[in-house]
Amino acid sequence: MKTKKIGNKIIVRIDKGEEIVKSLLNICKEYNVTLGSIMGLGATNKVTIGLFDVDTKKYHSEKFTGNYEIAPLMGNITMMNEEPYLHLHINVCDASHHSFGGHLNKAVVSATFEAIIDLIDGQVTRVFDDETGLNLLEI
């Protein structure tokens, strides 16, 4: 994993074999990111994608292995319980160029992954909401 900060942006490269969510959390901690957005693309061969069931208020996650393009990954960085909190969604494309996606739990880079984190000077936290069962933005 390599990073370079330019102005209010962090340029990110995550390398083969590294896990994307964990790497992004480490970058947020290293740069003390409290609020921002992220957009990325690359390739994965092991990805776990979730779907939130609004009736049961539970995530159903599925693991996929194979060659996939990440096209794209996007998300928000906020804070919860004094820790950076990532809310990431991903779309992946298979060998037939069909895409599917959802809430990103985990993805291992198969070739490379690159992203730009857009930093916002400020802080937004999250609070658990009983009605939806989700950690909502506290704004």
Ligand code: FE
């Ligand atoms: Fe989500």
